[in-house]
Amino acid sequence: MQxxxxxxxxxDHPPAILSLCGIxxxxxxxxxxxxxxxxxxxxxxxGLIGDNAAGKSTLSKVMSGTYVPDGGQxxxxxxxxxxxxxxxxxxxxxxxxxxDLSLCDHVDVVGNLFLGRExxxxxxxxxxxxLAEAERMLAALExxxxxxxxxxxxxxxxxxxxxxxxxAASFDPKVLIMDEPTSALAVAExxxxxxxxxxxxxxxxxxxxxxxxxQDLFRVCDRIAVMYEGTKVAERRTEDTNLQExxxxxxxxxxx
Amino acid sequence: MAVYTERKAGSAWADFIGEHAQVLSxxxxxxxxxxxxxxxxxxxxxxxxxxxxxxxxxPILIVAVAMTLVITTAGIDLSVGSQVALVNAxxxxxxxxxxxxxxxxxxxLALGAGVGAVQGWFISxxxxxxxxxxxxxxxxxxxxxxxxTEGYSIPITNVPGFFWLGRGTLAGFPVPALIALLIAAxxxxxxxxxxxxxxxxxxxxxxxxxxxxxxxxxRVLASVxxxxxxxxxxxxxxxxxxxxxxxxxxxxxxxxxVIAAVVLGGTSLMGGKASMxxxxxxxxxxxxxxxxxxxxxISPFFTQIVTGAIxxxxxxxxxxxxxxxxxxxxxxx
Numbered sequence: 288m289q290x291x292x293x294x295x296x297x298x299d300h301p302p303a304i305l306s307l308c309g310i311x312x313x314x315x316x317x318x319x320x321x322x323x324x325x326x327x328x329x330x331x332x333x334g335l336i337g338d339n340a341a342g343k344s345t346l347s348k349v350m351s352g353t354y355v356p357d358g359g360q361x362x363x364x365x366x367x368x369x370x371x372x373x374x375x376x377x378x379x380x381x382x383x384x385x386x387d388l389s390l391c392d393h394v395d396v397v398g399n400l401f402l403g404r405e406x407x408x409x410x411x412x413x414x415x416x417x418l419a420e421a422e423r424m425l426a427a428l429e430x431x432x433x434x435x436x437x438x439x440x441x442x443x444x445x446x447x448x449x450x451x452x453x454x455a456a457s458f459d460p461k462v463l464i465m466d467e468p469t470s471a472l473a474v475a476e477x478x479x480x481x482x483x484x485x486x487x488x489x490x491x492x493x494x495x496x497x498x499x500x501x502q503d504l505f506r507v508c509d510r511i512a513v514m515y516e517g518t519k520v521a522e523r524r525t526e527d528t529n530l531q532e533x534x535x536x537x538x539x540x541x542x543x
Numbered sequence: 544m545a546v547y548t549e550r551k552a553g554s555a556w557a558d559f560i561g562e563h564a565q566v567l568s569x570x571x572x573x574x575x576x577x578x579x580x581x582x583x584x585x586x587x588x589x590x591x592x593x594x595x596x597x598x599x600x601x602p603i604l605i606v607a608v609a610m611t612l613v614i615t616t617a618g619i620d621l622s623v624g625s626q627v628a629l630v631n632a633x634x635x636x637x638x639x640x641x642x643x644x645x646x647x648x649x650x651x652l653a654l655g656a657g658v659g660a661v662q663g664w665f666i667s668x669x670x671x672x673x674x675x676x677x678x679x680x681x682x683x684x685x686x687x688x689x690x691x692t693e694g695y696s697i698p699i700t701n702v703p704g705f706f707w708l709g710r711g712t713l714a715g716f717p718v719p720a721l722i723a724l725l726i727a728a729x730x731x732x733x734x735x736x737x738x739x740x741x742x743x744x745x746x747x748x749x750x751x752x753x754x755x756x757x758x759x760x761x762r763v764l765a766s767v768x769x770x771x772x773x774x775x776x777x778x779x780x781x782x783x784x785x786x787x788x789x790x791x792x793x794x795x796x797x798x799x800x801v802i803a804a805v806v807l808g809g810t811s812l813m814g815g816k817a818s819m820x821x822x823x824x825x826x827x828x829x830x831x832x833x834x835x836x837x838x839x840x841i842s843p844f845f846t847q848i849v850t851g852a853i854x855x856x857x858x859x860x861x862x863x864x865x866x867x868x869x870x871x872x873x874x875x876x
Contacts, residue, residue, distance in 0.1 A: 374757050389752035391745045393815035402745060403756030411736045438562065 301328050302365070304493050305350065305381070305462050310359035312345055319345040321517040322359065327462055332484065332494040334504040334525075337514030338537055346514065347464050347497050351383035352376030363461075382460035386467045388451040392440035396432055397421045399439055400454050424457045425449075428486050445476025449483055456487050463487060464495040469503055481506050501530055515539050565809025566821045572857055573828045580835035587838050597720035598785070600830035602627065602778035603797070604723040604823065607804045608730035609774035611822045612767040614805050615734075616747040617814025618666065618673035620771045622680030623778075624797035625688070626658055628790070630779030632688040635697035635789020644705040651776045658684065659772025663765030673768075681798070688791035696790040699783060709784025719781045726774070731819040743767060748815030803854045804829050829854075 303326035312320040320342050327333055327350075337343045348354045350361075352370030361368050363379055370376040373383065390399050397414070398405075400421045406413040421435055430449045432442070439447060448468055455463055465484070469477045477500075484507045488494050496508060504511055505525060513521045513536040521536045560567075580587040606623050613620045630651050637647045658680070665676045699705065711718040734740040742763045745753040754760040778797075783789045806812060807828060808821025832853060836846045 373755055377757075385755070387751075389749065389755050391748035391752055391815065393744055393748040394741070398741060402752070403758045405738045405741055407738060411732075412738060412741065441561075
């Protein structure tokens with residue numbers, strides 16, 4: 288499986304949807320982000336890698352509105368924006384799939400896809416319409432779940448991940464941030480989720496993939512940004528780099 | 544595609560058994576109790592006795608429906624017995640002071656909702672564990688009831704309309720039982736078919752996820768205690784109307800019967816997993832055991848021992864069944 292050829296791979300650079308300029312964030316005495324610049328482009332997958340505490344999670348949470356940066360600017364389609372909550376980021380079409388997936392185990396697949404925005408008919412839940420919409424939602428991303436009225440706790444890790452991604456994608460986001468979507472999955476499930484990321488990307492969504500799994504980067508990412516101690520130390524086109532170089536950058540041995 | 548459909552049907556059946564194992568087991572246990580008491584006592588299965596069981600179980604059932612919502616959010620309300628006692632006493636005082644009974648009914652509902660709202664605020668917005676807040680409530684509210692009545696029972700006289708709520712019949716059916724069944728049906732529909740029910744389950748299942756998807760998670764968490772307060776008010780008034788008096792000593796140990804009924808019905812104390820039907824069956828099982836043992840002329844003191852032992856054994860068996868369901872689920876994936 289190769290990355291779906293995107294606008295970037297074809298050689299033309301679409302303008303950035305989301306631009307971060309000089310983002311800083313401090314927790315107490317620890318400076319988590321020391322002025323990070325990052326561009327995210329439509330239909331492109333950006334890999335965000337780095338060791339633990341390098342700042343990649345903090346950066347993704349700044350993008351999704353969970354953290355408010357101390358300094359710097361966020362531009363969305365060229366306009367400065369400021370998010371103080373995840374729902375404000377969602378209103379601006381920025382979605383995040385959290386590592387814990389944010390699914391309710393005791394609610395069925397349909398209910399999770401519509402969590403917080405249930406369709407109603409009068410005072411009651413409109414189950415038939417939600418079921419039909421959920422089928423359409425999953426079919427659009429070629430996700431197969433045998434029974435949509437099964438409780439989520441009955442599903443495999445890959446199926447759960449797929450549901451979380453499908454839910455985020457159904458908000459029709461411009462930017463979709465995924466935190467470690469493949470880290471807890473079996474081999475076959477990783478393949479399915481990577482294929483799913485490629486399909487989301489093909490719809491023109493800018494995907495940000497935060498991951499520890501280096502092998503995944505070469506399967507879905509067009510560009511890779513490496514974080515080291517709160518700064519972005521390097522940015523590489525996927526075809527211009529290799530595993531060894533990325534590992535060296537992550538541990539701080541090169542690229543400065 | 545044919546293979547696909549077949550697998551779908553198979554797993555649906557297994558899931559159905561797995562999801563409803565606890566309701567099925569409490570239903571079987573309920574039928575077992577009915578059969579045993581029916582065979583050993585000639586009066587147990589008479590219409591009069593069964594309607595009497597329903598009438599007595601009504602207050603527990605009403606509060607158990609509300610408690611199902613509370614426990615679904617992984618909370619607990621230990622103060623319902625004291626709330627019932629407070630409403631029971633205040634309602635007798637208010638009627639004694641000459642207020643028309645329909646006004647008293649509305650005031651008592653407001654009192655229950657208010658008490659619930661205060662407790663819900665501490666639990667949801669101040670983050671104090673529900674166990675602590677409602678344990679304090681248990682003490683404070685019964686204290687208020689004792690203080691207001693000075694420990695005396697306050698008689699209610701000459702309000703036939705109010706008495707009808709506790710003693711009357713409608714087409715041969717006791718009114719309190721009808722009210723309880725209506726509330727149970729309402730609880731069933733709310734839990735399974737409305738957005739509010741879905742929010743309660745989501746908050747109990749994964750509070751953080753509910754918050755992230757934009758649900759008013761804190762308000763939902765606080766609201767279940769308001770519902771418990773309203774239900775306690777209804778129960779307190781029905782008891783006052785049946786007995787024709789209000790007393791601060793009403794509903795002693797009521798909260799434990801209610802919680803036992805809910806848990807017996809398969810609602811998980813860990814939150815997220817609810818069964819309204821199970822709650823109804825759990826309540827009726829406890830009521831039937833209490834009634835049956837009396838009819839068998841077993842010492843009423845013994846009833847408590849048997850009830851407690853049956854709850855322990857039933858939940859132990861349930862846990863075994865439920866655990867096996869989980870293992871099947873894991874093996875399949």
